[in-house]
Amino acid sequence: MHKNLVIVESPAKAKTIEKFLGDDYKVLSSYGHIRDLKKKDLGIDIENNFEPQYEIPSDKKKVVSELKAEAKKAETVWLASDEDREGEAISWHLYDVLGLKPENTKRIVFHEITKNAIQNAIKNPREIDINLVNAQQARRILDRIVGFELSPVLWRKIKPSLSAGRVQSVAVRLIVERERDIRAFKSKASYRIIALFNAKDKEGETYEIRAELNKRFNTKKETLTFLDECKISTYTIEDITTRPSKKHPAPPFTTSTLQQEAARKLSFTVAQTMMIAQRLYEAGHITYMRTDSVNLSAYAINGCKETITKTMGENYVKTRQFQTHSKGAQEAHEAIRPTHMNNETISGTAQEQRLYDLIWKRTLASQMAEALLEKTTATIDVSESKEKLVASGEVIKFDGFLRVYRESYDDDQEQEDDSRILPPLSVGQNLERKLITATERFTQGPYRFTEASLVRKLEELGIGRPSTYAPTISTIQNRKYVEKGDIEGEERKYNVIELKDDKISDEIMTEIAGRERAKLIPTDVGMVVNDFLIDFFPKIMDLNFTATVEKEFDDIAEGKKEWTETLSTFYDRFHPSVEEALETQTEHRVGERILGDHPKTGKPISVKIGRYGPVVQMGSSDDEEKPRFAQMRKGMSMETLTLEEAIELFKLPRSLGDYEDKEVKIGVGRYGPYVHHNSKYASLPKKYDPLEVTLEEAIEVILAKREADAKKHIKSFDEEPDMQVLNGRYGPYIAYKKKNYRIPKDKTPEDLSLDDCLAIIKDQQENRGKGRRKKTTTTAKKKTTTKKKAKDTKKK
DNA sequence: CAGTGAGCGAGCTTCCGCTTGACTT
Numbered sequence: 001m002h003k004n005l006v007i008v009e010s011p012a013k014a015k016t017i018e019k020f021l022g023d024d025y026k027v028l029s030s031y032g033h034i035r036d037l038k039k040k041d042l043g044i045d046i047e048n049n050f051e052p053q054y055e056i057p058s059d060k061k062k063v064v065s066e067l068k069a070e071a072k073k074a075e076t077v078w079l080a081s082d083e084d085r086e087g088e089a090i091s092w093h094l095y096d097v098l099g100l101k102p103e104n105t106k107r108i109v110f111h112e113i114t115k116n117a118i119q120n121a122i123k124n125p126r127e128i129d130i131n132l133v134n135a136q137q138a139r140r141i142l143d144r145i146v147g148f149e150l151s152p153v154l155w156r157k158i159k160p161s162l163s164a165g166r167v168q169s170v171a172v173r174l175i176v177e178r179e180r181d182i183r184a185f186k187s188k189a190s191y192r193i194i195a196l197f198n199a200k201d202k203e204g205e206t207y208e209i210r211a212e213l214n215k216r217f218n219t220k221k222e223t224l225t226f227l228d229e230c231k232i233s234t235y236t237i238e239d240i241t242t243r244p245s246k247k248h249p250a251p252p253f254t255t256s257t258l259q260q261e262a263a264r265k266l267s268f269t270v271a272q273t274m275m276i277a278q279r280l281y282e283a284g285h286i287t288y289m290r291t292d293s294v295n296l297s298a299y300a301i302n303g304c305k306e307t308i309t310k311t312m313g314e315n316y317v318k319t320r321q322f323q324t325h326s327k328g329a330q331e332a333h334e335a336i337r338p339t340h341m342n343n344e345t346i347s348g349t350a351q352e353q354r355l356y357d358l359i360w361k362r363t364l365a366s367q368m369a370e371a372l373l374e375k376t377t378a379t380i381d382v383s384e385s386k387e388k389l390v391a392s393g394e395v396i397k398f399d400g401f402l403r404v405y406r407e408s409y410d411d412d413q414e415q416e417d418d419s420r421i422l423p424p425l426s427v428g429q430n431l432e433r434k435l436i437t438a439t440e441r442f443t444q445g446p447y448r449f450t451e452a453s454l455v456r457k458l459e460e461l462g463i464g465r466p467s468t469y470a471p472t473i474s475t476i477q478n479r480k481y482v483e484k485g486d487i488e489g490e491e492r493k494y495n496v497i498e499l500k501d502d503k504i505s506d507e508i509m510t511e512i513a514g515r516e517r518a519k520l521i522p523t524d525v526g527m528v529v530n531d532f533l534i535d536f537f538p539k540i541m542d543l544n545f546t547a548t549v550e551k552e553f554d555d556i557a558e559g560k561k562e563w564t565e566t567l568s569t570f571y572d573r574f575h576p577s578v579e580e581a582l583e584t585q586t587e588h589r590v591g592e593r594i595l596g597d598h599p600k601t602g603k604p605i606s607v608k609i610g611r612y613g614p615v616v617q618m619g620s621s622d623d624e625e626k627p628r629f630a631q632m633r634k635g636m637s638m639e640t641l642t643l644e645e646a647i648e649l650f651k652l653p654r655s656l657g658d659y660e661d662k663e664v665k666i667g668v669g670r671y672g673p674y675v676h677h678n679s680k681y682a683s684l685p686k687k688y689d690p691l692e693v694t695l696e697e698a699i700e701v702i703l704a705k706r707e708a709d710a711k712k713h714i715k716s717f718d719e720e721p722d723m724q725v726l727n728g729r730y731g732p733y734i735a736y737k738k739k740n741y742r743i744p745k746d747k748t749p750e751d752l753s754l755d756d757c758l759a760i761i762k763d764q765q766e767n768r769g770k771g772r773r774k775k776t777t778t779t780a781k782k783k784t785t786t787k788k789k790a791k792d793t794k795k796k
Numbered sequence: 797c798a799g800t801g802a803g804c805g806a807g808c809t810t811c812c813g814c815t816t817g818a819c820t821t
Contacts, residue, residue, distance in 0.1 A: 010814095010815065010816085011815085012816095029816090032813080032816080059816095086813060086814055089814090090814065090815095136813090139812080140812075142812095146812095148810060151809075151810035152809085155808095155810085161810080162809085163809080165810080165812070166812075167811085168811085282816095290815095465812080465813060465814090466813095467813055468812065468813060468814095612802095674801060681800075681801055683800090683801095742798090
C-alpha cells in the first residue's frame with residue numbers, strides 16, 4: 001500500500017510527479033478548487049461576520065470521495081497545491097473537507113517540476129498559511145458580494161439575466177470608452193513628402209534613394225510652395241550620421257503574452273490558444289500554460305544554452321533571468337516554455353505544432369544575444385528651400401536573437417521604414433531628383449480592442465488572472481455587452497501631388513479608412529449598462545479598484561489586517577449604494593433617449609432597452625392608443641439614432657392591399673425585408689426597396705415562393721408523418737423530427753423508402769460527432785498553414 | 797447550412813478563480 005498521498009491541482013502534473021517520487025507515493029489531483037460558496041443565493045452570512053457557506057459542487061463530489069478514501073489509507077498526506085493565494089486555499093479546503101489531522105498532514109510547494117525541486121520540497125514541509133487562506137476568502141467573498149448584489153440591480157433597472165462584476169464590468173468599460181474616443185476623434189490632414197533620387201556610387205552603379213521630409217505640411221499651399229522650390233533646386237548630401245543600436249529579446253511567454261502573440265502571428269482567438277496550449281501541456285510538451293511569471297528554471301536556461309551553442313554557436317548565447325513587472329503577479333509557476341528544449345518540433349495537429357514552434361522560438365530567443373544594428377541617417381540639402389530631406393536606413397550587424405524570433409506589434413504598418421538599407425553615400429555628393437510625392441495623410445485615431453489587446457490592458461491594470469482572461473472575454477460577449485466584428489471603414493478622398501521632371505500633377509485618390517478586423521465593439525446594452533454602473537457605482541468601476549483591493553488582500557496575507565474587518569469596511573460603503581440605486585426612481589427608463597415628436601401624429605418617439613434589447617417606441621403607454629414598437633436596423637445605435645431615422649422605422653410593416661382575399665404586408669425582420677401573405681413569409685429580393693415595392697411585385701415574390709415550396713416537397717410517408725424528403729437550397733435532404741440529414745450520392749431521392757430513410761438517419765447519427773469534428777479541424781488546418789507561409793515569407 | 801419574421805404567463809438569471817472533461821455545433 002502507498003504510505004504517502006500527494007495532492008496537486010492538475011492531473012497532468014500528478015502524472016509527472018508520480019514518476020519522480022517512486023512507489024511509496026501515490027499522487028492524485030484535486031482538479032482545482034473542491035469547494036466553493038453555495039451556488040444558490042449569496043452564500044455568505046453577512047450578519048454573522050461574513051461567515052462563508054461552503055458546499056462541494058456536484059461535479060466535484062466524485063473527486064472528493066476518492067481523495068477521502070485515499071487519504072484515509074495513507075500515513076502522510078502531502079498538500080502540494082500551488083504556492084499562491086488560490087493554491088493555499090485549495091490546500092486548506094482539502095484539509096477541512098477530507099478531515100485531515102495535523103500530525104500526518106504536510107504542506108509543500110515547488111516552483112518547477114523537476115525531481116530535485118520535488119524532493120527538496122518533501123524535505124522542507126511547512127504548515128498551511130492561514131493568513132494567505134484568509135486573503136483568498138476575502139477575495140472570493142468580495143467578488144460574490146459585488147456580483148450578486150449588482151446583477152439583480154441590473155435585472156430590475158435594465159433587463160433580466162444581465163450581470164456585473166469586478167472584472168467583467170471594467171472590461172466592458174474599457175471597450176465602451178475606447179469606442180466613444182473613436183467616435184469623438186477628428187482626424188487632421190497633413191501632407192507627407194517622399195522624395196526618390198538616383199545616386200551613383202564610386203563604380204558608377206546607380207542606386208535609388210528614398211528620403212522623407214522631416215516635417216509635414218498642414219496646408220496645400222505650403223506644399224505647393226515647397227514643390228515649386230524643389231523644381232529648381234539641386235540636392236546635396238549634407239551630413240551622414242551612423243549610430244549603433246541594440247535590440248533586446250522579449251521575455252519568455254506568460255499566458256497573456258502568449259495569447260497576444262498567437263493572435264498576431266497565428267490568428268488564434270484567446271480561447272483557441274488556451275485550448276491548444278492545454279493539449280500541449282497534457283501531452284507533456286510544455287510547462288503550465290496559466291502563469292503570470294517570466295521566470296525560467298535553471299534546467300530550461302541550460303537547455304536553451306545547449307541548443308543555441310549546438311545550432312548557432314556560442315556567440316549567440318546570452319542567458320538572463322527576466323523580472324516580472326505585471327501588477328498583482330503571483331508567480332506560482334514558471335513561464336510557459338517547452339519542457340525540453342532539445343525537442344525542436346513535436347508531433348500533433350498543425351495548430352499544436354505551430355503554437356509549440358512559437359513557444360520554442362520565443363523561449364530560445366530569450367536566452368540569446370542582443371541584435372546589433374546600425375542606423376544611418378543622411379540629411380539632404382534642398383538648395384532653394386530651408387527644409388531638409390532625410391534618408392534613413394538600418395543595417396543588422398549581428399542578428400543575435402532575431403535569427404530565431406521577432407516579436408510582432410499591433411500596428412505593424414507603422415514600422416515599414418526601418419529595415420531599409422542605404423547604399424554607400426558620401427557628404428557633398430549630388431543627387432538626381434526622380435520623383436517627389438506629396439501625399440495627404442490623416443492622423444489615426446485610437447484602435448478598437450482585439451481580444452488579445454484587451455487581455456494586455458487588463459493585465460496591465462492587474463485585473464483578472466491568467467485562468468480568467470479567456471472566460472472573461474467570453475462572458476462579456478455572451479451577455480451581449482460586446483460583439484466581435486469587423487468595421488467596414490469609410491471611403492475617404494485624399495490628395496496626391498507629384499513633381500516629376502518639371503511638371504506638377506495634382507490628383508484626388510480614394511482609400512478605405514478605418515477598416516478593422518475582429519474587433520470588440522460595444523452594443524447598446526453594453527453602453528447603457530456601463531453608464532448606469534459608472535453613475536451609481538463609480539468606485540467599483542474605477543480602473544484601479546482591483547489594484548486597491550489587492551493591496552488590502554496583501555495586507556491580510558501578511559497578517560497585518562483582519563480579513564472580516566476588510567470585508568466589513570467594504571460592505572458598509574458598498575451596500576448603501578446598492579440600496580440607493582434600487583430606490584432611485586427616474587422619470588424614464590435607464591438609458592432611454594427621447595428623440596422628439598412625430599411631425600404628423602405628434603406622438604413622442606423614444607429609444608430604450610426593452611425586455612429583448614434596444615427598441616424604438618412611438619406613443620406612450622398611458623395613451624389611449626397603444627404604442628407602436630420597432631427594432632433598430634443593423635448598424636444603428638441608440639446613442640446616434642436620430643428622429644428622422646426613427647420615423648423611417650415606423651413606415652414598416654406596411655400593407656399593400658389584398659391578394660386572394662388576404663392582406664399583403666411588407667416588413668423587415670431579423671433576416672431582412674419580407675413579404676407576408678396568408679400567414680406565410682417570403683424574403684424580399686434585394687432589388688426591391690421595401691418602402692417602394694408595389695402590390696404587383698409583391699405578388700410575383702409570393703408566386704415565386706409558392707413554386708419553390710412546391711418543388712421543395714419530394715416525398716412523404718403516410719405511416720410516418722415526421723419523415724419527409726425535401727428539396728432545399730443545397731439539394732435534396734431528409735427532414736425527420738426537426739433535424740436534417742443529407743442523402744448519400746448513390747441514392748435517388750425520389751426512390752427512397754421509409755426504411756431507406758431510417759437507415760440513412762441511423763448511419764449519420766452514429767457518425768455525426770466524430771465525422772463532423774474531424775472535418776472542421778482539417779479545413780481549419782489547411783487555412784492556417786497557408787496563412788503561415790505567407791507571413792513567414794514576408795518576414796524574410 | 798437545410799428556414800426564420802414572436803413577446804400574456806412564472807420563475808429564473810448573477811460573481812471570480814482553480815481545474816478538466818462531457819456535452820453539441
